Amino acid sequence: MSRIILEARDVRYRYPGGVDAIRGISFHIRRGEKVALVGPNGAGKSTLLLMFNGMLRPDSGTLLYDNDPFRYDAASLRELRRRVGFVFQNPDRQIIAPTVYQDVAFGPVNLGYPDERVREVVRDALRNVGLTGFERRPPHRLSAGEKKRVAIAGVLAMDPDLLVLDEPTSSLDPAGSEDTMELLEELHQAGKTIIISTHDVELAYPWADRAILLREGEILQEDIPEVAFGNPDLVRRARLSVPVLLELYQELARRGLPLPEKRPKTSLDMIHLIEQAFTRGPHTGSCGTIHVCDVDRTGPDALARWLSSRDRLWIGAMGTRAKQRAAEGKITLDFTYGVIDKCLLRALGGESSLILTTGGMVQRVEVRVRAFAGEWGTPIPVEEVEVS
C-alpha cells in the first residue's frame, strides 16, 4: 500500500464539443488526507473528479491509484469504482432504487456479496450516516440532507478507501451542510481519504488539510488552506473570496497587533488570538471543565440522573449516533457542529460543558483539547463521565 493513494500526471481532457476542460493537471493525494478542490463554476472541478473513478478517461496523461496506472477494461474499472466511492452533486441523480435499503444495497449486491453480508454492510452504512430505521422509506419522501446521506451510505456500503464528493453541500440548508461536513469528518476519523469539490471557501477553509485552487482547467495554487486562501490576488483570479477569519487576521496584522504565526481556522482560534493579543500572555482566570460522555457505554437514565445532579451545563453532541441518542433521550443540544471548539470557547469563559459522543471520538476530544493547550498555553480539564 503506497502512501500516495491517487496521482495525476499531466492529465488533459477535451469535451467532444471541443472545449478544453482540463489542461494539464498534475497532483497527488496522500492516504488519509482531506483535500478540497476549489474553483469557480466551469473551472473543471466536476470533470476532474469524474476521472478519479474512471467515469471519464483523460485524452492524455496518466492517473494512478495506489501507484498503479488506471486501466479501463471492465474488470479494472469495477475494482477502481469499489475503491473510489463517488458521490454525485445531486443525490436524485445517484439514488437508483425505490427504497433506502435497496439503494444502499445496490453496490454490495452487484459486487456479489452474499445476502447476510449485504444486510450487514447496509446496516453499518446506514448507522454511520445516522439513517437507521429509514430502510423502507422511498427516496422521494426524504429531505435533501437525508437524500445526501443515502447517497453517501450507498457509497460507504462498498467500503471504499477514497471518497470523492462533488459539491457535497450544494442545495443543503446551513444545518444540513454542517451535518454533512461533520459526517465527512467522522469518516475521515475512520480512516477514509476524502476529496471534495466546492466553491464555498468558508466551508473548505477550516475542513481541508490541503486546498487545490482550480481555474479554467489548470491548477492555480496547491497548498494548506491558510496559504492557498491567504493570497488575495490568487483568490481573486480564482473568482473566490478570502475566508472571513483569514481576512480578519490579515487586517489585524496590518494594524500592527502582535499576532502568532499560526492563522486562525475557527472562531475559537480567533477569540483566543484576540484575547492573547490584548492580554499579552496565556489565558488567566479559571477555566470550565469539558465533560465527555460515551453514549454507547452510558444508559439514557444514568445520563439523565447525572445531568440532574449538575448545574446548568452546555451540551453538545458529536457524531450522528450521539445526536440520535440525544434526540431519543430528549436532551436539548446547545451545539451540534464544531462541538469541541464551542465547548473550548465556553471553558475559556469559565463555563463547563458536556460532549456526548461515541467510541473513538472520545479520544478525539482529549487530543484536540491537549493540542489546544499546547498551541495556546491554556490547559483545560477534560473529564470522562463514568456512570452506569
Added chain:
Amino acid sequence: MDHGFLENVAQENGLAGVSPYVKLAVGLGAILLVLLSPTWVTPLFIAVSLGMAVLLLARIDPHLYVHLLAAPLLFAVLSVAAVVLVTGGGQVFWAWQPVFGFALSLTAGSISQGLLVFSRVLGGMSALFFIALTTPMTELFIVMRRCRVPPGLVNLTMFVYRSIFILSDQVDQVLSAQRMRLGYSSAREAVASFGNLCGASFIASWECGEDLIRAMDARCYEGRFAMLEESAPVHARHLATAGLFLLATSALLLATATGSVPWGPA
C-alpha cells in the same frame, strides 16, 4: 415535494403492518366476488366493509376517500342512467318512444340491472382503492419478485417507479415557470406552452435515463438488484380476519344467488 400521489398516502397508512399478501388477497378476492355476484347486495356489502376498513383501520382521510370515489361514481351514475333507460324487462313504470325503433323506458328489470351495475362499480372501486391506499408499490415489488415475475420486468418497474417522482418534479418546475410568465393565458398560448412542456419533459426524461446509467456504472452495476426483506410477516390474526371477511362475503353471495334470503334476485 408532495404531489398528492396515492403512493405517498399508502406509505403511511394504518395497515402498513399487515402483510401485502393478506391485503392483496382481500382486494383481489373482493373484486372476484363483485364480478361473480348476480345481485347488488354482495358488492354493496364489499363497498361498505372495505370503505370502513380504509377509513377506520388504514385511517385514510375521509375527504380524500370521498374525493377519490367521486370521479368514478359520477361516471357510474351517468352510465347506469343510460343502462336503466335503454334496457327493459319486467313491469313497465314509464316509457317513451321519441323516434321509431328507439324507446326509453323505466322497468323493474332495468332498475335492478342498473342497481347491479352501480353496486359493482362501487364494490370494484372500493376493492381497488383498498389495495392502492394500503399497499405501497415498494411492497408490491417484493410480492412481484416472490410471484416469479421475471426479474428484468421487476427491475424495470422499480426504475420506472423511481423516475416518476424525479420527472414529476421537473414537470412541476417547468409548469410553474410557464404559469408565472402567463404561458396559459390564451388558448393559442396554452397549446404552444403545452408543446414546450412536453418537449422539455422528453429531454428531461432522456437526461434522467442517461444519469441513471451513469449512476449505475459508478456503482458497479452487473444486472443485480437488491430486494427489500419482507416487511410484515403474515400474522394469524390478520389472516383470520381476511379469511373471515372473504368467507362471510362468499356466504352472502351464495345466499343471495340462491334466493335463500328475502332480498334475493329480483
